[in-house]
Amino acid sequence: MFPIVEARFLAPDVKLFRLSSSRIAKKRQAGQFVIIRLHEDGERIPLTIAGSADDGTITLIVQGIGKTTKLLNRLEAGDAILDVVGPLGQASEVELFGTVVVIGGGVGTAIAYPTAVALHQAGNRVIGILGARNRDLLILEKEMGAVCDQLIVTTDDGSYGRHGLVTTALAEVIAAEKVDRVLAIGPVPMMRAVAEVTRPLGIKTIVSLNSIMVDGTGMCGGCRVLVAGAAKFACVDGPEFDAHEVDFTVLQQRNAMYRDAEAESLRTFLADPEKDLDRVRTSCQLHEVTP
Amino acid sequence: MTNPYSPKERMKLPRLPMPERDPAVRGHDFGEVNLGFEPDVAREESLRCLECAKPTCNHGCPVGVKVKEFVALIEAGDYLAAAAKIREDNALPAVTGRVCPQEDQCEGACLLGKRGKPLAIGHLERFVADWEREAGVVGLPVNAPATGKKVAIVGSGPAGLAAAGDLIQRGHEVRVFEALHEIGGVLLYGIPEFRLPKEIVRQDVDGLRRMGVQFETNVVVGKTVTLDELMGEEGYDAVFVATGAGLPRFLGIPGEHLCGVYSANEFLTRVNLMKAYRFPESDEPVYDCRDKVVAVVGGGNTALDSIRTALRLGAREAFLIYRRSAGEMPARAEEVHHAKDEGIQFLTLTNPVELLGDDRARLRAARCVKMELGDPDASGRRQSTPIPGSEFEVPLDVIIIAVGTGANPIIQSTTPDLQTNRRGYIAADPETLRTSKPGVFAGGDIVTGAATVILAMGAGRKAARSMHEYLVSGAWEGAAAGNGGLRVLG
Numbered sequence: 108m109f110p111i112v113e114a115r116f117l118a119p120d121v122k123l124f125r126l127s128s129s130r131i132a133k134k135r136q137a138g139q140f141v142i143i144r145l146h147e148d149g150e151r152i153p154l155t156i157a158g159s160a161d162d163g164t165i166t167l168i169v170q171g172i173g174k175t176t177k178l179l180n181r182l183e184a185g186d187a188i189l190d191v192v193g194p195l196g197q198a199s200e201v202e203l204f205g206t207v208v209v210i211g212g213g214v215g216t217a218i219a220y221p222t223a224v225a226l227h228q229a230g231n232r233v234i235g236i237l238g239a240r241n242r243d244l245l246i247l248e249k250e251m252g253a254v255c256d257q258l259i260v261t262t263d264d265g266s267y268g269r270h271g272l273v274t275t276a277l278a279e280v281i282a283a284e285k286v287d288r289v290l291a292i293g294p295v296p297m298m299r300a301v302a303e304v305t306r307p308l309g310i311k312t313i314v315s316l317n318s319i320m321v322d323g324t325g326m327c328g329g330c331r332v333l334v335a336g337a338a339k340f341a342c343v344d345g346p347e348f349d350a351h352e353v354d355f356t357v358l359q360q361r362n363a364m365y366r367d368a369e370a371e372s373l374r375t376f377l378a379d380p381e382k383d384l385d386r387v388r389t390s391c392q393l394h395e396v397t398p
Numbered sequence: 399m400t401n402p403y404s405p406k407e408r409m410k411l412p413r414l415p416m417p418e419r420d421p422a423v424r425g426h427d428f429g430e431v432n433l434g435f436e437p438d439v440a441r442e443e444s445l446r447c448l449e450c451a452k453p454t455c456n457h458g459c460p461v462g463v464k465v466k467e468f469v470a471l472i473e474a475g476d477y478l479a480a481a482a483k484i485r486e487d488n489a490l491p492a493v494t495g496r497v498c499p500q501e502d503q504c505e506g507a508c509l510l511g512k513r514g515k516p517l518a519i520g521h522l523e524r525f526v527a528d529w530e531r532e533a534g535v536v537g538l539p540v541n542a543p544a545t546g547k548k549v550a551i552v553g554s555g556p557a558g559l560a561a562a563g564d565l566i567q568r569g570h571e572v573r574v575f576e577a578l579h580e581i582g583g584v585l586l587y588g589i590p591e592f593r594l595p596k597e598i599v600r601q602d603v604d605g606l607r608r609m610g611v612q613f614e615t616n617v618v619v620g621k622t623v624t625l626d627e628l629m630g631e632e633g634y635d636a637v638f639v640a641t642g643a644g645l646p647r648f649l650g651i652p653g654e655h656l657c658g659v660y661s662a663n664e665f666l667t668r669v670n671l672m673k674a675y676r677f678p679e680s681d682e683p684v685y686d687c688r689d690k691v692v693a694v695v696g697g698g699n700t701a702l703d704s705i706r707t708a709l710r711l712g713a714r715e716a717f718l719i720y721r722r723s724a725g726e727m728p729a730r731a732e733e734v735h736h737a738k739d740e741g742i743q744f745l746t747l748t749n750p751v752e753l754l755g756d757d758r759a760r761l762r763a764a765r766c767v768k769m770e771l772g773d774p775d776a777s778g779r780r781q782s783t784p785i786p787g788s789e790f791e792v793p794l795d796v797i798i799i800a801v802g803t804g805a806n807p808i809i810q811s812t813t814p815d816l817q818t819n820r821r822g823y824i825a826a827d828p829e830t831l832r833t834s835k836p837g838v839f840a841g842g843d844i845v846t847g848a849a850t851v852i853l854a855m856g857a858g859r860k861a862a863r864s865m866h867e868y869l870v871s872g873a874w875e876g877a878a879a880g881n882g883g884l885r886v887l888g
Contacts, residue, residue, distance in 0.1 A: 130622050144579055150672065150681035151579075175681060190579040192616040321672065321682070322587075324577050324618055325806055326644040327664035333655055338648065343808070357655050360759035364657040368683035375678050 108391050109191045112164055114183050117246045120171040121214055122180045129163035131156070131193050137221035138199030138315065138347055141165070142323040143179070144190040146386040150175055153320045153342070155218040156194060168217035168246070174372040178383050187391045195323045196346050200313070201225040205287035206232040208280055209255070210273050210301060212293020213239060216247050218315055219292040226290075227254035234286075235259065236276045238293065242267035274300045286310055291350065295359050302350035312350040316341045316358060319365070333357045401473065405448050413515035414443045421739040425709055428591040428675055431736055432496070432524075437477075440525040443518050444472040448509055455519060458507030460856030461494075461560065463487045465504055465519055472522060477529045481537030484523060489563025490556065490602040490855065492531065493585055495524025496594050498852045499730050527601070536605050542569035547869045550575060550634040552619045552809065555583025556851045557640035557842030559603070560858030561865070562611045568866045572610070573634075575617040578671065583642055585851065587671040588663070588700065590707050593733075596670070620808040625816070629837055636837050636865045639816075639824060640858060643843035644806035648799055649695065653753025658685055658761035662696070662704045662800035669707050685796050688712035693764065693792065695719045695750055696800030697727035699850075702737050704798040709740060716742050717792065721749040721769050721782045747771070747782065751789065753797065763791045803848050813838075823847060830864040831857065836874045839865055 113125035131141060140155045152175050158166040171177040182188070199222040207226050211219040216237055227233045235255035239245040240263045252258045259276045260268030269276060273293075280286060281304070289312040291301040298314040305312040318330040318341040325343035332341050333354035339345065376383055403411065417433040418424075424431055435443065447469045455465040463484055471480035484491045500506070500520035508516035530536055547570045551558045554576040566572045580586055582599040607613065617623060619641075628634045646661030648654050665684065668674040672682035692708035694701045697720040709716045718737070720727060723746050727734065738744070745766070752765040768788035771780045805822035817825040817834035824833055824840040831839045841857030843849060868874065 130617070134622060148673065148676070148680040150683075190616050192577065192579070192618060193622065195618065195621060321664060321667055322578060324621075324644065324808060326587075326646070327667050328646040328648070328661040329664040331655065338655065354655075357759065361655065361657060363758075364685070365683045368677065368686070372678050372681060372683070 109188045111182055111184050111186050111188065114186075117168065118244050120180065121244070121246055122169050122171070123157075124167045124169065124179075124182075125160075125164045126167070126188060126191065127163055128165055128191055131191065132159040132163045132165050135159050135165060135194035136198035137201065137225040139194035139196050140323075140346060141167070141191050141193030142195060142320065143188050145175060145178055146189055146383065146390040148386065149189070151190075151321055151323070152176070153195070153317075153323060155315070155346075156221065157217045158221055168214065170214035173369050174376040177373070178376060178380070178387070181380065181384060182387065186387065189387070189390045192323065196342060197344070199225060199290075199347055201229050203230050206234065206285060207288045207290065208234045208236060208277060208286050209251075210236045210238070210277065210289065210291040210293065210297075211247070211251070212273060212291075212297040213244065214246065215293030215297075215315075216251065219290060220247050220250060222290060223251060224254050232256050234280055236261065236273045236280070237268075238262070238273035238297065239267075240264065272300070273297060274304050277301060277304055281305075281308065281310070289313070289350075295355055295362070298350060299355040302353070302355070306351050313347050314350040314353060315346045316348060316353065317346070317362070318358060319362060332361070401445055401449070403445055408446050408448055409510065409513055411446045413446070413518055414439055414521075416518070416521050421736075421741075424592065425740040426712075428710055430595055431592055434528045435521055435525040437525075437529065440472055440522055441475065444469050444522060446510060446517050447473070450509055454507040454509065455504040455517075458503045458505075459487075460503065460852045461488050461859050463504070463523070468526065469517070469519070469522060472526065477526055478533075478535055478537040480526045481530050482539050483537075484526060485537060485563070485605065486539045486567070487859070488855070489560050489606055490585075491523055492527030492598045492602050493556070493594060494852055494855070495520055495527055496598065497589060499850065501731070503852065527598070531598075531601050536608055538605070538609055539567055541567050541610060544571070545569040545869065547571065547635045548633055549573070549865060549869070550628045550632070550637045551640060552637060553577075553583055553640040553642055553842070553844075554581040554603075554613065555640060555642045555842065555854060556585060557642075557854040557858040557861070558583065558638065559606060560855035561638050561640065561841075561862045562606055562858075563609065564859055564862030565865060566606070566609050566611050568862070570866070570869060571612075573612040573614060575619055575623075576613065576615045577618040579615050580671065581613050581615065587667040588703070589851075590666065590670055590703050591675075592706070592710065593703065618808060620812040625809065625813045625835070625838060635869055636839065638858075638861050638865060639809060639833070639838060639840040639844060640842045640854070640861075641806060641809060641844045642854075643803035643848040645804040646799070647802045647804055649750060649801060651750060651752055653755060653761075654799070656753055656755040656759050656761045658794075658796045659753060660685070660796070660798045662694070662700045662798050663803065665704055665798045666700070666707065669711070675711060684711070687796060689714045690795035691715045691717075691793060692796040692798070693717040693719050693745075693794050694798040694800050696802070697722065697729060698800065698802075699729045699733055701798075701800035702729050702733045702742075704800050705742055706737055706740060708796065708798065709742065713796075717745050718742055719745045719748050719750060719764070719766065719792075721747065722780065723747055723771060726771075726779060745792070749782070749784065750797070751784075754791070761794055761797060763793045764797055765789055765791050803843070805844060805847075821847075831861045832864065832868075832874070837868070
């Protein structure tokens, strides 16, 4: 059982959690993730670790999209998460590359942020590009600003920063200076579009894949993605891969595999959210009695 | 009480059958297939035991259960003492009474079997465990005085739990680390509810907890904590690595990325551990099998577990595709018989060569080829080869790949001084289960490749004996060195 010590919204439906897990806090590196489960009948979902602190806490930033993330976002400090396991996956590759463009689309910014920190600490010139649908949905602008030599913000509706897409901003940066590496994390169409911008120029581009997982240890193979024509497990071989080798079509198709079930699950949850909140609290209480 | 029958009369008593639920009913739910013995039936069956002066049944058991002694306690009506007697050698009596291939083990060695049918040892073992559960009591053996030594066990499957049961009895402090959120390993995620109810696993785990074993879930050793950290700052004197065969094999044919293609590990984990058969009451979904055509590829127990699970999820038609003939199937005879009764169709001498999808990348068919058997190879098993021009399509909505597993590399990759063989399994001395790393032992599927629950438990017991010797003597000698210490099956 993992107590939540802090919970606050960063944007509508986007919530930051700090939770106690000394084992994970001690081991985690940028780019790694945890798998969580909220109650005895809950599903297991992966969430990237946004940070950790010396007090034995880790930070997760969660966008409420499906049933489990929306349920999680109703929890507050003082509640607990039943199961948290990690850190899983390979850490981001961090060395002195030169100039690195870090692109965060939507809540993908939370996943890109710890790697941006590490790249900055490794001495890279870091250029950040944050994309959001509108001003309200923009997150971590101040934090990213602190580790980026230059930060560009774009919004789809022009309500803040530049009006337009991250790819336009990226093309401008590339036209203006030599870029050695790009890290792009966000919705699949965004990552695919970034890959197409950098491919003709041969700029190494890394993406973090959000495929569907169960155990997160390479045991089930459900998260398999096609990379350079071969099946890779996002949970143990990834989650980061060379964007120019990823088959984004297969990723999108596999991510849509349970769309009907996910919709049904969300509908059932929203009809009676208290039922699941009760289950979260009961499971955690039971767990206190018999760990 | 003394046995009213003479040995000669006992030979003539019929073996009492295990009551099963009607295939037409059980094929549609996840309730258990076998129903278990009532006390009067169990006692009647126990009277068939010849009480051999030099019993052979216990030698047939990979963990050496004292069969004659526990059967005598059933005959005497002292079921709690019978349970304690079994638990001296077997930490999981409720489990093994259900999933062991007794016909090849204790019952295969039973003298009664020479003339007629062997004593129903498995059913009697199960009876004792069922009786405990219903009575709400646990027959526990007595632990030796505390030694002050700390042992970590990595993995809570059958090998880890068996080792835990022995090491706690020898007075050591034992903590079991599990990567998933619940204790039991393959017993929970792999073996389906209808063959091994999860409640039964919890019962045996609870028995171990009462014996003093500590458990910690959500720890992926190699990621959350390394072996070196366990033996360093966490102060463990010895570690047993029993992580199982946690890496699914695929066929390596085109189309395996399609939606509706599962590894058996994933399909079974979703349905068993995550209870997807109760969706949406449980959150984790599985591909909707209702009124669909489902096939499994493979001929082992896991293949049968997978396809019988699909049937229970509502599959209209359920096929088992196996490249050799029925005679070569490695699955247990009882499971094949259950599957046929339930309506599983067997496509033997058939192998998929390509999986075909629709425009949304959902599986629609498997292109298969007919196979023929050649001569036996070095292992004695007849190899199969494709018949040219025999390709045909099987329309399918879901396919489950159950062609075996490999070694999960997480621990090996974060423990540089832990030697592995060329297939990635941990190298361990076959007798002592010592690895190349002092204080670290390994056993079960992570050493041998995929085997059975009871063989893993046998490895767990062997490790416990060897670890106890090491903990008492403190001497690390004759450690496994590279290929010399390998045991790799098939």
